[in-house]
Amino acid sequence: MEQRLIDNWYLPETVKPALLFKRLTRKFGLVHEPEVRRQITYCDSFDWRIFANGYLLTCIGTAWRLHDLHTGEVIIQESGPTVNKGCFAKAFQSGELRQLLTDLLEMRCVSPVASGVVTVQECRLVNKDEKTVVRLFLEQHQMADAGDPRWAVRLEPVRGYLRELAAVRSVLKKYDPVSRPLACLDLEQGSASLGRTPGDYSSKFILHLDPDQTACSAVGVIYKQLLEAMNVNIPGILADLDSEFLHDFRVAVRRTRSGLSLIKEVLPPAVVEKYKEDFAYLGQVTGPTRDLDVYLLYEDEYKARLPESLQGGLHSFFENLAALRIREQRTLVRELKGARVKGILSSWATYFDSGDEQTAKFADVPVIDIAKKIIYRRYKRVLKDGLAINEQTPDQEIHRLRIQGKKLRYAIEFFGSLFSEQDVATAIKRLKKLQNYLGDFNDLSVQQDVLRNHLQGVRPGSRKNLELGAALGALMSNLHREQVKARGDFASIFGKFSSAHNIALFEKLFTCKKESR
Amino acid sequence: MSILAVYNIKGGVGKTATSVNLAHLSACQGAKTLLCDLDPQGSASYYFRIRSPKKYNTKKLLKGGQHIEKNIRGTDYLGLDLLPADFSYRNIDIALDELKKSTLRLKSVLRPLLGEYDRIILDCPPNLTLLSENIFCAADKILVPIIPTTLSLLSLKQLFKFMEKIGQKRTKALVMFSMVEKRKKMHMELMEAMRERKGVLQEPIPFLVDVERMGLYRQPVTAALPNSRASQAYKALWQEVCQHLG
Numbered sequence: 210m211e212q213r214l215i216d217n218w219y220l221p222e223t224v225k226p227a228l229l230f231k232r233l234t235r236k237f238g239l240v241h242e243p244e245v246r247r248q249i250t251y252c253d254s255f256d257w258r259i260f261a262n263g264y265l266l267t268c269i270g271t272a273w274r275l276h277d278l279h280t281g282e283v284i285i286q287e288s289g290p291t292v293n294k295g296c297f298a299k300a301f302q303s304g305e306l307r308q309l310l311t312d313l314l315e316m317r318c319v320s321p322v323a324s325g326v327v328t329v330q331e332c333r334l335v336n337k338d339e340k341t342v343v344r345l346f347l348e349q350h351q352m353a354d355a356g357d358p359r360w361a362v363r364l365e366p367v368r369g370y371l372r373e374l375a376a377v378r379s380v381l382k383k384y385d386p387v388s389r390p391l392a393c394l395d396l397e398q399g400s401a402s403l404g405r406t407p408g409d410y411s412s413k414f415i416l417h418l419d420p421d422q423t424a425c426s427a428v429g430v431i432y433k434q435l436l437e438a439m440n441v442n443i444p445g446i447l448a449d450l451d452s453e454f455l456h457d458f459r460v461a462v463r464r465t466r467s468g469l470s471l472i473k474e475v476l477p478p479a480v481v482e483k484y485k486e487d488f489a490y491l492g493q494v495t496g497p498t499r500d501l502d503v504y505l506l507y508e509d510e511y512k513a514r515l516p517e518s519l520q521g522g523l524h525s526f527f528e529n530l531a532a533l534r535i536r537e538q539r540t541l542v543r544e545l546k547g548a549r550v551k552g553i554l555s556s557w558a559t560y561f562d563s564g565d566e567q568t569a570k571f572a573d574v575p576v577i578d579i580a581k582k583i584i585y586r587r588y589k590r591v592l593k594d595g596l597a598i599n600e601q602t603p604d605q606e607i608h609r610l611r612i613q614g615k616k617l618r619y620a621i622e623f624f625g626s627l628f629s630e631q632d633v634a635t636a637i638k639r640l641k642k643l644q645n646y647l648g649d650f651n652d653l654s655v656q657q658d659v660l661r662n663h664l665q666g667v668r669p670g671s672r673k674n675l676e677l678g679a680a681l682g683a684l685m686s687n688l689h690r691e692q693v694k695a696r697g698d699f700a701s702i703f704g705k706f707s708s709a710h711n712i713a714l715f716e717k718l719f720t721c722k723k724e725s726r
Numbered sequence: 727m728s729i730l731a732v733y734n735i736k737g738g739v740g741k742t743a744t745s746v747n748l749a750h751l752s753a754c755q756g757a758k759t760l761l762c763d764l765d766p767q768g769s770a771s772y773y774f775r776i777r778s779p780k781k782y783n784t785k786k787l788l789k790g791g792q793h794i795e796k797n798i799r800g801t802d803y804l805g806l807d808l809l810p811a812d813f814s815y816r817n818i819d820i821a822l823d824e825l826k827k828s829t830l831r832l833k834s835v836l837r838p839l840l841g842e843y844d845r846i847i848l849d850c851p852p853n854l855t856l857l858s859e860n861i862f863c864a865a866d867k868i869l870v871p872i873i874p875t876t877l878s879l880l881s882l883k884q885l886f887k888f889m890e891k892i893g894q895k896r897t898k899a900l901v902m903f904s905m906v907e908k909r910k911k912m913h914m915e916l917m918e919a920m921r922e923r924k925g926v927l928q929e930p931i932p933f934l935v936d937v938e939r940m941g942l943y944r945q946p947v948t949a950a951l952p953n954s955r956a957s958q959a960y961k962a963l964w965q966e967v968c969q970h971l972g
């Protein structure tokens with residue numbers, strides 16, 4: 210619901226400020242303070258985390274302000290870095306703002322999403338003693354490349370001078386009240402000129418399918434949306450703003466690959482084969498940089514796992530990774546700008562736009578029918594594989610289960626909008642618990658492998674390498690201990706997932722009972 | 727959160743000049759500050775161009791709560807409000823005398839205001855009266871401006887004796903030097919001698935025309951001439967006072 214902001218009005222284009230001032234001189238003396246002109250930049254992460262949490266982040270020079278999105282009020286004001294194409298929470302001095310940004314942004318950075326010039330002129334209205342009785346602020350907001358400026362008037366009362374305030378209000382009441390903070394409008398107008406809308410991107414995969422839609426048109430919707438996610442993330446990957454662009458790109462690639470292998474005989478087999486190969490290629494060229502990103506993101510956690518005396522040894526390890534990453538990133542950029550990647554993405558787009566003469570067996574069946582079949586099959590597989598795991602089963606099987614879990618998750622996400630929203634949310638929540646466990650378990654072994662590999666390349670001799678060796682060894686044993694403990698938890702975690710209660714939910718949702726449709 | 731009274735038995739020693747400027751500096755620091763003009767002459771209110779509200783009087787002050795809050799006025803400076811004086815304050819002793827627990831009344835009406843204000847500064851009238859006793863009870867610290875002369879020392883002694891009599895600790899008082907004239911040998915000698923004593927602040931306020939002229943431009947000197955010698959002296963003094971306010 211839109212609330213009205215108190216004492217804020219738009220000044221219509223037809224009313225020149227001079228006219229308003231002249232009107233006010235009938236009742237008050239006017240003292241004009243010097244005009245203040247500021248270049249203002251609005252910042253947010255690519256996925257609008259600041260905005261989504263009900264804030265606005267602005268920056269004037271090195272003065273940063275966090276505003277309430279709905280009232281425009283300044284909540285925190287601190288100095289910080291000069292605005293840049295990408296600023297991480299780490300670039301701020303420790304303080305309230307940095308803490309809040311750390312929590313909101315995690316691994317993401319903020320970038321400019323709108324910019325413009327705000328001019329504020331304060332005018333003090335004084336009585337016959339030349340005492341200030343009301344403060345009036347005339348603001349002009351001009352966003353870059355965004356048409357005409359917006360003029361607004363704001364009053365700030367002075368305690369105890371209510372009659373005077375009422376008199377000014379009565380002069381202004383014929384203008385339109387400002388219903389939302391100007392800062393909020395600035396953000397919308399300014400980001401529109403960059404082709405964006407606040408909240409227009411989220412890494413969440415939200416689809417709306419219609420049960421009666423044909424399978425073929427439904428997969429078109431799915432793949433096109435995934436392709437869109439790949440395309441919008443490319444500029445951020447090329448600019449190397451933060452690691453999430455690449456991550457989201459890869460997730461979209463993985464979902465696409467999963468779709469191609471899970472959803473059978475809806476697209477012609479030749480098409481499926483070609484793009485399976487193409488998207489495997491995209492996964493492959495983006496892999497090395499992502500792996501390094503993941504290890505680099507572990508830096509703080511690794512330090513926390515080690516006693517202080519060993520932490521120094523990790524320094525060269527991370528330096529080394531960072532250097533490797535620079536090289537891999539360069540290769541990645543070359544690939545993404547190269548003909549093969551461009552060709553894959555553009556031909557995939559044209560495939561859906563141009564329509565195919567060839568068709569496949571299930572292309573025209575209602576999507577709901579294939580959806581149930583696919584999800585239920587994935588579900589059975591997870592259940593079967595999971596139940597086969599006992600204490601003696603090698604870890605490898607747990608990793609396989611993780612892959613199966615992921616496939617199930619993707620399948621549910623593709624078609625979730627066809628089923629009861631509440632039930633699907635519950636099913637995903639339960640599956641997520643299992644997936645989180647499997648993901649963590651996998652992480653622990655992958656990390657140990659990486660450290661082991663690195664350790665093999667360390668030559669003994671120097672003091673530095675000795676310290677590095679000690680740190681890596683300690684980390685490995687720490688990770689190993691945690692993994693052993695996690696292995697012991699499997700039975701109880703999977704037990705919950707395969708409870709009668711849960712089985713009933715999945716059966717109810719996804720089995721094809723004859724009478725159900 | 728504290729209440730600071732600016733008080734002296736003697737008149738014309740710079741109480742109002744001090745409280746007006748220190749209140750302004752306090753607000754500049756970001757502390758929400760209320761200056762209470764307790765002198766029926768209303769000089770502090772005058773400096774801020776604020777008139778006593780029509781329906782405001784001693785009775786309202788002593789009732790407190792809403793009756794005070796409604797009459798507080800915003801000054802021209804952000805974070806600084808003022809409770810104006812009223813001419814009826816001249817009979818405040820009689821009004822106080824009629825009340826039960828008459829020495830604690832001011833304290834009981836001012837303390838609740840510390841919910842809204844970080845700091846309250848009282849500009850007090852001269853004389854030793856029931857109001858003075860109220861002020862001593864209400865304030866956390868009493869800033870006593872003295873002009874360094876032998877007569878001032880005498881009144882200071884009187885003040886301490888009075889405080890003792892009403893059961894107030896001497897340590898509540900902070901003595902400061904006001905309207906100090908360098909060319910007067912006696913000022914300098916007395917000041918040097920006094921400085922050694924406990925509860926005596928080191929930063930003096932010299933006698934300066936810019937302070938005297940505050941009556942003309944009707945603003946704190948720290949606002950009108952922020953870089954003047956006078957402002958610098960008040961800033962140094964305020965810093966020292968803050969250390970004692972904790």
Ligand SMILES: Nc1ncnc2c1ncn2[C@@H]1O[C@H](COP(=O)(O)OP(=O)(O)OP(=O)(O)O)[C@@H](O)[C@H]1O
Nearest residue numbers: 737738739740741742743852905932933934937938
């Ligand atoms: N540091 C100073 N230098 C020059 N003149 C000053 C100084 N401080 C105060 N004065 C002037 O001396 C006069 C008395 O000062 P002020 O009103 O502050 O004293 P007071 O103690 O509040 O007086 P009262 O007892 O009448 O309330 C005023 O005209 C004031 O402008």
Ligand SMILES: [Mg+2]
Nearest residue numbers: 741742765769
């Ligand atoms: Mg006075």
